[in-house]
Amino acid sequence: MYKITKEFHFSASHQLLGLGEDHPCSRFHGHNYVVEVELASDELNTIGFVRDYNELKSLKAYIDDTLDHRHLNDVLGDDCVTAERLAKHLFDWCKVEWPETMAVRVRETPKTCAEYRPLVYVPVEARR
Numbered sequence: 001m002y003k004i005t006k007e008f009h010f011s012a013s014h015q016l017l018g019l020g021e022d023h024p025c026s027r028f029h030g031h032n033y034v035v036e037v038e039l040a041s042d043e044l045n046t047i048g049f050v051r052d053y054n055e056l057k058s059l060k061a062y063i064d065d066t067l068d069h070r071h072l073n074d075v076l077g078d079d080c081v082t083a084e085r086l087a088k089h090l091f092d093w094c095k096v097e098w099p100e101t102m103a104v105r106v107r108e109t110p111k112t113c114a115e116y117r118p119l120v121y122v123p124v125e126a127r128r
Ligand SMILES: Nc1nc2c(c(=O)[nH]1)N=C([C@H](O)[C@H](O)COP(=O)(O)OP(=O)(O)OP(=O)(O)O)CN2
Pocket: 016, 025, 081, 082, 083, 084, 108, 109, 112, 114
């Protein structure tokens, strides 16, 4: 299997409501988000690509237009935009664009990372 990744950056604010007032993340705050999308395929195209990195620019356009310098609670219509939920949101967008999408990772800080990767269902008959 071949795997490629590409990284995207944006800045946005959010607030994790429901955590309790003493939790720092319940306050309005922001992050310099790092998003990494992962695509995989058993086969390469005639050029030798899983997919041209250049094509992934449309994710940059989506991020710039809808997430960058915005309040994520408003954009996603969610009062608790965790990194996990943002990873799922971006995974769903990427999967429609590129069926080879395997996972999306979101970093809010250099020390944290949340990933959305669907479980692969293996039928009982195929498990032997
Ligand atoms: N599982 C998750 N936990 C937390 C999330 C999240 O999205 N998923 N988000 C937050 C906050 O929004 C923010 O990311 C702060 O995280 P934290 O690790 O507390 O960041 P700090 O820089 O303050 O960490 P220090 O350990 O103090 O350096 C919280 N949890």
